[in-house]
Structure formats: C-alpha cells, structure tokens
Amino acid sequence: MGTKAIQTLLTLLTLVSLNFFLPRLMPGDPLSYLDNNDPGTDSAMLLTEEMRSQLLAYYGLDRPLGEQYLRYLGGLLRGDMGWSIYYNAPVWNVLWGRLKWTLLLVGTATAIYVTLGSVLGAFSAWKRGTPADAGLLVATFALGSWPSFFLAMLLVIAFGLHWQLFPVGGARSPYLLDASRWEKARDVAYHMVLPVAALVLTQFSGVYMLMRNAMLGVLGEDYIRTAYGKGAPERRVLFQHALPNALLPVVTMIAMRLGFVLMGSMFVEVVFAYPGMGTMIREACMARDYPMLQGAFLITMLFIMACNLAADLLYGFLDPRVGPSGAREVRSA
Amino acid sequence: MRQPARTIGGSPSLLQCGPALAGSILLGTLLVLAVLAPILAPHDARTLFEPLLPPSPQHPLGTDDIGHDLLSELFYGARFSLSIGLLSALLSTTIGTLLGLLAGYKERLGYAIMRIVDVFLAVPRFPLIVLMAAFLQPGAGTLLFFFTLFGWPRAARLVRAQVLSERNKGYVEAAQLIGARDRRIMARHLLPSAAPIALPRFIAEFQHVIVAESGLSFLGLGNPLVKSWGLMLSFAFRYPSIMVTDLWVRWALPPGLCITLVVLSLALLSYALEEQAIPHLRAWKSSATLLSQAAYATRSERPRQKPGREGLAP
Numbered sequence: 084m085g086t087k088a089i090q091t092l093l094t095l096l097t098l099v100s101l102n103f104f105l106p107r108l109m110p111g112d113p114l115s116y117l118d119n120n121d122p123g124t125d126s127a128m129l130l131t132e133e134m135r136s137q138l139l140a141y142y143g144l145d146r147p148l149g150e151q152y153l154r155y156l157g158g159l160l161r162g163d164m165g166w167s168i169y170y171n172a173p174v175w176n177v178l179w180g181r182l183k184w185t186l187l188l189v190g191t192a193t194a195i196y197v198t199l200g201s202v203l204g205a206f207s208a209w210k211r212g213t214p215a216d217a218g219l220l221v222a223t224f225a226l227g228s229w230p231s232f233f234l235a236m237l238l239v240i241a242f243g244l245h246w247q248l249f250p251v252g253g254a255r256s257p258y259l260l261d262a263s264r265w266e267k268a269r270d271v272a273y274h275m276v277l278p279v280a281a282l283v284l285t286q287f288s289g290v291y292m293l294m295r296n297a298m299l300g301v302l303g304e305d306y307i308r309t310a311y312g313k314g315a316p317e318r319r320v321l322f323q324h325a326l327p328n329a330l331l332p333v334v335t336m337i338a339m340r341l342g343f344v345l346m347g348s349m350f351v352e353v354v355f356a357y358p359g360m361g362t363m364i365r366e367a368c369m370a371r372d373y374p375m376l377q378g379a380f381l382i383t384m385l386f387i388m389a390c391n392l393a394a395d396l397l398y399g400f401l402d403p404r405v406g407p408s409g410a411r412e413v414r415s416a
Numbered sequence: 417m418r419q420p421a422r423t424i425g426g427s428p429s430l431l432q433c434g435p436a437l438a439g440s441i442l443l444g445t446l447l448v449l450a451v452l453a454p455i456l457a458p459h460d461a462r463t464l465f466e467p468l469l470p471p472s473p474q475h476p477l478g479t480d481d482i483g484h485d486l487l488s489e490l491f492y493g494a495r496f497s498l499s500i501g502l503l504s505a506l507l508s509t510t511i512g513t514l515l516g517l518l519a520g521y522k523e524r525l526g527y528a529i530m531r532i533v534d535v536f537l538a539v540p541r542f543p544l545i546v547l548m549a550a551f552l553q554p555g556a557g558t559l560l561f562f563f564t565l566f567g568w569p570r571a572a573r574l575v576r577a578q579v580l581s582e583r584n585k586g587y588v589e590a591a592q593l594i595g596a597r598d599r600r601i602m603a604r605h606l607l608p609s610a611a612p613i614a615l616p617r618f619i620a621e622f623q624h625v626i627v628a629e630s631g632l633s634f635l636g637l638g639n640p641l642v643k644s645w646g647l648m649l650s651f652a653f654r655y656p657s658i659m660v661t662d663l664w665v666r667w668a669l670p671p672g673l674c675i676t677l678v679v680l681s682l683a684l685l686s687y688a689l690e691e692q693a694i695p696h697l698r699a700w701k702s703s704a705t706l707l708s709q710a711a712y713a714t715r716s717e718r719p720r721q722k723p724g725r726e727g728l729a730p
Binding site: 090091093094097098101102105108224225227228229230232233236237239240244251342343346349350353354364365368369376380383384387388391 | 531534535538539540542543544546547548550551552627630631634635636637649653659660664668672675676677679680683684687
C-alpha cells in the first residue's frame with residue numbers, strides 16, 4: 084500500500100509538471116493571440132513593446148521558469164488554478180460552468196450505455212450461437228467502429244437537418260428565461276438527445292462484448308450446472324445466479340471507461356457546439372490560453388486517475404478472491 | 417443451452433472464419449489502395465482546380481473549397497492515416513515486446529522496467545496526447561514518437577506476464593541446463609510464446625492510433641500540411657454549409673467511412689484471433705476471464721478433462 088501511495092504521488096507530480104512545461108514549449112505566447120503582429124490572428128489590438136512587457140509582468144510570465152513553476156505548484160495546493168487569459172475569469176469558475184454540462188452529458192450517456200450494453204450482452208450470451216446472438220454481434224461491431232465525431236456529424240445531418248426531429252446544437256434554447264422549471268428541463272433534455280445518442284452508440288460495444296464474454300464464462304461454471312440440476316427455472320438461474328457474477332467485471336469497467344467517455348464527449352461536444360469542457364478546450368487551444376488548458380487537463384486527468392483508482396478498489400471489494408490490484412489486469416488489456 | 421461456453425477444437429464454423437476473412441480482405445484492400453495511391457488517384461493531391469466543382473469524369477467526387485480533387489485527397493490521405501497507425505503500432509509492440517521479455521527474464525532489470533511501465537499506465541494517454549498536440553503542433557515524426565511513447569508499456573506488461581509464467585517451465589530450464597545463453601533463450605524459446613500476446617496488442621494499438629490521429633486532426637490539432645482522413649473531415653466540418661447541401665456526401669462521408677472501415681476490419685481480426693487462440697490465450701484474455709486466477713485455471717482445464725470424465729462415468 085505504501086509503494087502504491089508513493090507511486091500515485093509520483094504520477095501526480097509528473098502530470099502536474101508536464102502540465103506546466105508543455106505549454107511553455109509551444110511556439111508563440113498568449114499575447115501573440117491578442118497582438119496583431121502575429122500572422123494568423125485577426126485581433127484588432129495593437130500592442131506596443133511597453134504594453135507587452137507590462138502584461139507579461141502582470142501575469143508573471145516574465146519571471147524565471149523555476150519561479151513560475153513553484154508559484155504554480157503553490158497555487159494548486161491552495162486550490163488556485165490561475166486566471167484565464169482568454170475568458171478573463173478565474174480558471175476554476177469557467178471550468179466549473181462548463182464541467183456541469185459535460186458531466187450531465189457523460190453521466191446520462193453512461194447510465195444508458197451501461198444498461199443497454201449489459202442487458203443485450205447477457206441476452207446474447209444466453210442465446211449464444213443463435214441468429215439473434217450473431218445479429219447483435221455484427222451490429223455491435225458495425226456500431227463500435229465509428230469515430231464518435233463522425234457518427235455525431237451523421238446524426239446531425241440525419242436527425243437534425245434532414246428529418247428535423249432534434250436541435251442541431253447547443254444545450255438549450257435561447258429566450259426561455261421566463262419558462263417554467265419543467266419546460267426548461269424538457270428543453271435541456273431535448274437538446275441532449277443527439278449528443279447522448281452519439282456517445283451511447285460509440286461506447287456501447289465495449290460493455291456489450293465484456294458482458295457477453297463474462298456471461299459466457301459464468302454460464303460454464305459448476306454452480307450454474309448445480310442450479311439447473313436442482314431444477315431452478317431458466318429465468319431464475321439467469322437473473323439470480325449468473326447475472327450478478329457476470330456483472331462484476333462490468334462494474335469496474337464502468338469506472339475505468341468514464342475517462343474514455345469523457346474524451347469521446349469532447350469530440351461530440353465540438354460537433355454539437357455543446358457548451359461543455361470539450362468545446363472549451365478547443366477554444367482555449369485556439370487562443371493559447373495556458374492557464375485554462377492546464378486547468379482543463381489537470382481536471383480531466385485527475386478525474387480519470389480517480390476513476391482508475393476507484394475501479395481498483397471496487398474490484399477488490401466486490402471480488403475478495405482477487406487482491407486489491409486485481410483490476411489492473413483488466414485495464415492493461 | 418447447457419453445453420460448455422465454447423467448444424475447443426473441432427472444425428471452425430463460419431462464425432469463426434467469417435470475421436477473420438472479412439477483416440483481412442477489408443484491411444488488405446485499403447492497404448493496397450493506399451500503396452497504389454499515385455497510380456489510382458486521378459490527380460496529385462496538391463494540385464488546385466476550381467473550388468467546389470460538382471462530380472465529373474475528371475473529378476469523380478468533385479473538389480473542395482480551395483480546389484483539391486476530393487478523390488485524390490482520399491487516396492493520399494489513406495497513406496498517412498494507415499502508415500502512422502501501422503508504424504506506431506509496429507514500433508510500440510516491438511519495443512514493448514523486447515522490454516517485456518527482458519523484464520520477465522531478468523528479475524532486477526524487470527523490476528525497474530515495471531516501475532516505469534506503472535507510471536505510464538497510470539497516466540491517461542489520450543488527454544496527454546491532445547495536450548501535447550495543442551502545444552507542440554506536431555509533425556508526423558513527433559506524433560509517431562508520442563504514440564509510441566505511450567503505446568509500448570501496455571505490450572511490455574502483457575508480454576512480461578506471459579514470460580513470467582513460461583520462465584520456469586521445463587523447456588526453458590532444459591535450455592538453461594545445456595548452457596544456452598540468455599539471449600538465445602529469450603529469442604528462441606520465450607519470444608515465440610509471447611507472440612500470440614503481442615499480435616492482438618499490435619491490432620489494438622493500430623486501432624487506437626488510427627482513431628486518435630483522426631481525432632486530433634478533427635480537433636484542428638494535426639499538421640495542416642499533411643493529407644490525412646481526419647484532416648479532410650476537419651476541413652469539411654469547418655466549411656459553413658457542409659451539412660445543408662449534399663456536399664457532405666462527397667467530402668465528409670468518404671474519409672469518415674474509410675476510418676470506420678479500418679477500425680471495423682481490425683476489430684474483426686482481433687475478434688477472430690481471440691476466438692481462434694482460445695486454449696493459449698484464455699489465461700491472458702481479460703474480458704472472458706475476469707473472475708479470478710483460480711477460476712481461469714479450472715475453466716481452461718475443464719474442456720480437456722471433460723471427455724475423460726465422461727469416458728470414465730459409465
């Protein structure tokens with residue numbers, strides 16, 4: 084446990100350092116976006132040399148790199164992620180405003196794809212070798228291969244533009260200020276349909292395959308034969324004996340896949356112009372807003388690492404036969 | 417309903433053969449198209465024609481908003497997308513396999529290598545690659561470097577686990593006893609046992625890189641001077657009226673479908689591999705054998721025991 088803690092700390096420090104040094108390797112600086120002298124930007128602002136150095140000093144960008152690094156670490160420890168240059172607001176405030184939307188999207192999509200994937204996976208394993216199983220397998224392969232942004236584009240074209248069933252972008256309609264709470268919620272849900280569908284369709288295959296394989300393994304166990312042998316009805320064997328055991332790996336997989344879904348949602352958000360973290364990261368990239376990007380990636384990586392850790396712990400808790408590090412074998416595959 | 421989960425041995429059914437066949441044909445076709453791009457493409461991908469031409473015999477898919485022939489872009493894009501996927505998968509699997517072999521065979525060195533692997537595996541790689549791409553605006557070489565840097569630890573870990581389980585077996589000890597050198601034991605005896613593990617890893621890596629590269633390009637973080645499928649999609653997506661006219665059918669659909677087909681063919685191949693190599697891969701295959709070490713052992717032995725048991729019963 085001790086080595087594990089040290090290792091986690093080391094990894095964290097590596098991430099934070101990478102987070103700090105990578106942006107500083109980049110050509111250009113945050114002011115070149117504001118500055119008209121830099122080709123490729125169309126800002127109307129002209130900075131004199133004096134204003135430049137003043138701004139650099141104001142943001143602490145003129146200090147030696149080591150000092151900037153220590154300040155950054157100190158700030159992080161106090162929960163201060165810096166001030167966004169592009170949005171002109173504290174990084175955490177901007178981040179939290181966007182994170183809410185992303186979490187809503189990712190949370191909803193996760194709930195749906197996990198349910199759908201495990202139900203269909205279990206069904207497929209139960210009906211193994213039948214046309215139903217083969218059909219589901221083929222459909223899963225076909226769906227699981229689409230890059231999320233491409234699928235999202237197709238959804239926009241088909242359901243947003245061609246049939247005009249759902250809004251093509253955004254998270255809510257403008258001018259709904261005096262609507263009732265219920266109407267607002269409905270509006271948000273309505274806007275979420277297509278982005279969530281894109282995420283569910285691309286993420287679902289992983290859970291389906293895992294559930295199908297786990298269920299196939301469980302169905303060959305002795306206790307299943309015993310259950311059949313003592314005359315338990317098929318339904319009971321499936322739902323009471325097989326399913327809980329087959330769900331074990333799925334539970335840990337959910338935690339580990341949250342990170343993937345988060346990245347997937349980044350692409351989907353960009354396509355739907357959804358006001359979440361994904362679109363924000365893109366904007367921050369364009370504007371070379373270091374503090375904003377650093378904050379966004381720090382949060383993303385912390386989130387993913389927390390998920391992985393949770394998966395490790397959860398697995399040891401759910402299946403005492405395996406040590407606390409059992410889930411690692413899953414992740415590395 | 418109650419037969420063992422899968423039958424081992426016996427003639428492979430169509431469900432077992434089909435995916436492998438379909439996958440290799442699909443991937444093979446795409447690879448051939450990429451290699452033959454200079455012959456097959458109607459024009460050079462960099463030549464400019466009139467922008468937004470409709471389809472015609474000269475330009476079967478028309479041209480884009482600055483006048484590139486779309487079909488030629490598709491052919492040349494295949495070269496970059498496939499070669500970066502293939503190369504980085506090859507590099508990271510090779511490096512990973514070699515280091516995994518060393519780590520499994522040499523105890524002390526192995527400990528050091530595995531600590532490095534642990535750190536790499538704890539780092540979420542895609543966000544980091546996006547971050548890197550955003551800041552460094554990488555060319556093909558840098559991209560290749562980063563994909564490899566984050567790709568090898570997975571292969572190393574799997575191969576090491578395999579070597580650890582093989583290292584104390586009779587044939588390795590026999591080789592040691594007759595005085596074979598370490599290098600020979602690793603190359604001639606342990607490497608073949610690791611190959612069935614490295615191959616699926618290679619496919620998974622290929623898949624990951626193809627999708628990641630196109631994703632990066634789509635976000636506008638790729639190198640805008642290189643032709644790739646992701647970049648085509650990215651430019652198409654940024655063109656204002658792409659979705660309301662039928663332009664997307666010629667401009668966005670083909671590269672998107674190509675990426676999808678590559679990923680699909682690789683998925684089919686890895687599925688077929690898993691299914692074919694059951695007895696050996698069972699212990700490795702994570703998805704089917706998550707329950708416990710003990711559970712794997714009994715499960716993978718059962719099919720072999722079963723005929724004997726039944727034979728004895730009457």
